[in-house]
Amino acid sequence: MQLIKPENKKSSILPLLAVVTFGLHLFTLLLLFFNGSLLQDLKQQLTPRSLVQLTDGRAITVDPNPSDERHPETIRRFVGETMTLMLTWSRQQPPMTVWEISSQLLANNLKPKFQAEITNLNSSAQFANINQGTEYVLVIERISQPVPLDDGSWKVEMLANQLTFSGSNNLGTSTPFNKQILVRAIDQPAASLPAKPLPWHLAAYRLGEARLEIYQICDIKESNCSGN
Numbered sequence: 001m002q003l004i005k006p007e008n009k010k011s012s013i014l015p016l017l018a019v020v021t022f023g024l025h026l027f028t029l030l031l032l033f034f035n036g037s038l039l040q041d042l043k044q045q046l047t048p049r050s051l052v053q054l055t056d057g058r059a060i061t062v063d064p065n066p067s068d069e070r071h072p073e074t075i076r077r078f079v080g081e082t083m084t085l086m087l088t089w090s091r092q093q094p095p096m097t098v099w100e101i102s103s104q105l106l107a108n109n110l111k112p113k114f115q116a117e118i119t120n121l122n123s124s125a126q127f128a129n130i131n132q133g134t135e136y137v138l139v140i141e142r143i144s145q146p147v148p149l150d151d152g153s154w155k156v157e158m159l160a161n162q163l164t165f166s167g168s169n170n171l172g173t174s175t176p177f178n179k180q181i182l183v184r185a186i187d188q189p190a191a192s193l194p195a196k197p198l199p200w201h202l203a204a205y206r207l208g209e210a211r212l213e214i215y216q217i218c219d220i221k222e223s224n225c226s227g228n
Contacts, residue, residue, distance in 0.1 A: 068152030068185040070212065075146045078105075078210045079156050079181050085203055087118065087138035087162050087177065091130050093200070101200045104191040105207060107215035114217055121162060121175060133167040138177065152185035157220060180225045182216035 086102045089095045099118075103111050130136075139161050146154035158179050163172040191208030193201055218225035 067187065067211075070154075070185055070210065072146050074210055075154055075183055075212065076143045076156060078207055078212045079158060079183060079214070080140050080143050081203075082207055082214065083158065083160065083177075083181075084138045084140065085200065085207070087121070087136065089130055089136040090134070091132055094130065095136075097198075098200055101191075101198070101204050104204055105213060107213050110215055110217065117217075121177070131166070135165045137163045137165070137172075139163055146183070149182065153182065153215075154184075155180060155182050155225070157181075159220070178220035180216075180218045180220060180222065181214055182218075182225065183212050184215055186211050186213050 082102065082105050086098060089098060095118075099115060103115070106114060141159040141161070142157075143159075144157040146156050148154055158177075158181055160177045160179075161174040162177050163174055165172045189205070189208040189211055190213050191201075191204040193205050197205070216225060
């Protein structure tokens with residue numbers, strides 16, 4: 001009777017081990033692919049989506065835009081309504097009160113310069129105190145489409161007039177206010193609400209929800225308008 005040598009038995013097991021090892025590697029590779037697809041699906045499920053209600057009554061969900069993207073109409077509306085809020089005054093809507101609230105929508109380094117400009121906008125205006133029966137209203141003629149300057153910043157041109165009405169001048173006196181306005185996206189809303197907000201606080205807070213701020217205002221004819 002012939003005995004099998006131990007080394008022959010060992011050599012016969014090697015092919016089986018190779019097949020098992022290859023199978024385990026293949027199974028591990030398939031498992032990794034499967035886990036990758038699950039993670040991708042989970043990522044899509046966890047990415048916040050917004051519900052948008054359309055004017056025709058339909059509702060759709062949309063993926064979020066990067067934080068520095070803004071729709072052109074959002075930019076134009078922000079600029080127009082911010083300037084209107086800042087430059088519409090009366091005894092019931094005092095310029096200093098309006099300035100303190102609406103200037104939250106301006107970059108800090110722009111505030112001193114622009115406050116001095118609007119103080120001297122109308123020679124008859126008393127910025128700290130408006131006469132009874134006198135009103136100042138900003139009337140916008142046109143706001144251009146935003147021109148991208150950099151990631152998250154744009155320039156618009158605004159043609160407007162500040163009209164002054166008084167008891168002796170019902171037709172109004174017009175003071176041109178034609179500007180280049182530079183706007184940029186910010187991470188947090190610019191305006192905040194106090195414990196007892198005035199209507200202008202609410203207006204500024206609503207505008208601040210666009211997460212935009214004005215960081216430069218130049219004359220319409222200035223050839224080099226930048227934030228520097």
